[in-house]
Amino acid sequence: MNELTEAGAVHCANCATPLEGEFCHHCGQSVHSVLKPVHHMLEDGMDMFLHVDGRIVHTLPPLLLKPGFLTLEYFGGRRQRYVAPFRLMFVLCLLAFFAFHLMVDMGVDRAQANTDKAELAVHKDTFAGDDVPAEVRGDLKDRLHGLDVARRTMPASLAPTLDANERALRAQANERLAALGAAPLPADFARAVPAGSSSAAPPKQGLPGVDHAGQAHSKLTSPKVHLSWLPDFMNSRLTAFVTHLEANLKEGLGNDDPQKKHEAIGRMITSVFSLLPQAMVVMIPIFALMLKLFYVFRRRLYMEHLIVALHSHAFLFLALLLTGLLGLLSVWLQPRAAWAASSVGLVGQVLALWMPAYLLIMQKRIYRQGWPMTLLKYWCVGWCYFWLMLVVLGVVVVLGAAH
Numbered sequence: 001m002n003e004l005t006e007a008g009a010v011h012c013a014n015c016a017t018p019l020e021g022e023f024c025h026h027c028g029q030s031v032h033s034v035l036k037p038v039h040h041m042l043e044d045g046m047d048m049f050l051h052v053d054g055r056i057v058h059t060l061p062p063l064l065l066k067p068g069f070l071t072l073e074y075f076g077g078r079r080q081r082y083v084a085p086f087r088l089m090f091v092l093c094l095l096a097f098f099a100f101h102l103m104v105d106m107g108v109d110r111a112q113a114n115t116d117k118a119e120l121a122v123h124k125d126t127f128a129g130d131d132v133p134a135e136v137r138g139d140l141k142d143r144l145h146g147l148d149v150a151r152r153t154m155p156a157s158l159a160p161t162l163d164a165n166e167r168a169l170r171a172q173a174n175e176r177l178a179a180l181g182a183a184p185l186p187a188d189f190a191r192a193v194p195a196g197s198s199s200a201a202p203p204k205q206g207l208p209g210v211d212h213a214g215q216a217h218s219k220l221t222s223p224k225v226h227l228s229w230l231p232d233f234m235n236s237r238l239t240a241f242v243t244h245l246e247a248n249l250k251e252g253l254g255n256d257d258p259q260k261k262h263e264a265i266g267r268m269i270t271s272v273f274s275l276l277p278q279a280m281v282v283m284i285p286i287f288a289l290m291l292k293l294f295y296v297f298r299r300r301l302y303m304e305h306l307i308v309a310l311h312s313h314a315f316l317f318l319a320l321l322l323t324g325l326l327g328l329l330s331v332w333l334q335p336r337a338a339w340a341a342s343s344v345g346l347v348g349q350v351l352a353l354w355m356p357a358y359l360l361i362m363q364k365r366i367y368r369q370g371w372p373m374t375l376l377k378y379w380c381v382g383w384c385y386f387w388l389m390l391v392v393l394g395v396v397v398v399l400g401a402a403h
Contacts, residue, residue: 013077029080059083063315064322067362071311075304085310089284092317093277099324101273105266106331126172133182140173140185245402252401272400279396284309287385294377295367308366312359319355323348 010031011017012024022031059082062069070082082088126143130136147162147169174184226235252264288309292302326348333341359382364374 014080024080027080029077033077055081055083059088060318063088063311064318067315067358068311068365071308071362071366074307085307085314089310089314089317090277090281092314092321093280096317096321096324097273097276099321099328101270103324103327104269104273106328126169127176130176131180133177133180136173136176136180136182137185137189140169140189143169241402245398248401248403268401268403271403272397275396275400279392280313283389283392284313286388287313290381290384294381298367308362312362315358315362316355319351319358323351326351 009018012019012027012029012031014029015024015027017024017026019031023029024031059070070085073079073082074085127136127139130139144166147166170185170189177184227238230238248264248268252261252268285306288302288306291305291308292300295305326344330341330344330348333344360374360378363378364371367374369377
């Protein structure tokens with residue numbers, strides 16, 4: 001007589017508790033595997049989006065210090081205690097680009113301030129080429145007019161520098177006049193300079209579109225883009241794109257107003273950084289496809305390669321975030337404690353060396369091939385991805401400049 005025997009209980013892969021349904025009553029992990037076709041991943045996409053909780057404390061240390069550990073944990077079914085790969089990658093991506101945006105803005109502001117100070121620097125031989133008192137007075141009037149324009153266009157923080165430059169120019173002019181045997185300048189000389197300096201040619205009347213130097217203004221024209229094989233609305237979008245790109249580049253690179261030029265560059269940088277997270281969301285599936293092609297004989301699902309791509313990019317974004325924070329800390333410490341800034345810079349260099357080593361070790365641990373084959377595939381994947389990333393970054397920069 002046939003007898004029914006009870007099958008062995010199914011245990012949770014995460015905490016080994018016997019299961020009585022589709023979810024573990026102890027840790028809450030589902031019995032279903034995450035290694036499944038891509039269309040199942042899309043169903044859970046919105047539930048995963050930006051949902052980070054206390055599991056981050058169990059995720060970040062191994063992500064930074066243990067190459068491949070989180071990926072192997074996910075493959076082994078022990079995933080409940082860790083942040084989901086896409087959520088982890090996306091949040092770290094946003095934070096990393098935010099930190100680097102701050103660093104770039106600080107660098108642009110510092111470069112602009114240094115440029116302004118360099119342009120306003122007063123040399124000791126400013127009036128050495130003036131042979132008669134009239135030339136000294138005219139030269140001084142032109143330079144004081146330039147300082148007056150700078151006061152209206154440059155940041156208020158440069159006002160003390162402008163005042164010091166004015167005093168230095170007046171002192172040098174008086175020294176040169178004394179050397180030429182002329183009387184010193186009155187204290188109120190050129191205090192209110194008209195819009196046009198004494199040496200500039202008067203504006204020509206009746207010639208619209210011509211400046212004081214007699215050069216015609218080039219009015220910004222919108223190039224008409226028309227491709228016969230594209231619909232009209234696409235040609236209109238391309239025309240607007242080229243027009244905005246030309247206008248932004250002209251304002252950011254060819255503008256004579258320092259304040260407007262600085263603002264235009266800041267807008268373009270902000271637009272570029274706003275597009276970078278979207279570009280990385282596109283690049284990660286492509287990177288996973290490259291891994292699928294290079295490891296086609298390992299018989300792994302595309303979903304497994306995608307998890308590898310998500311975890312490797314999450315590590316890169318975490319390392320870039322730490323690098324950005326260390327850079328900001330180094331800038332803050334430099335004028336206060338130079339030795340501490342040097343130590344912070346050394347930590348950043350060690351982190352930069354750890355990034356390629358981490359990815360190599362991670363690739364070796366996950367795909368379990370010999371070192372010669374791992375090194376060869378690591379170099380090939382990295383070389384292809386590097387050039388692809390350069391192309392994508394170029395496209396992002398152009399799109400950001402045309403925003």
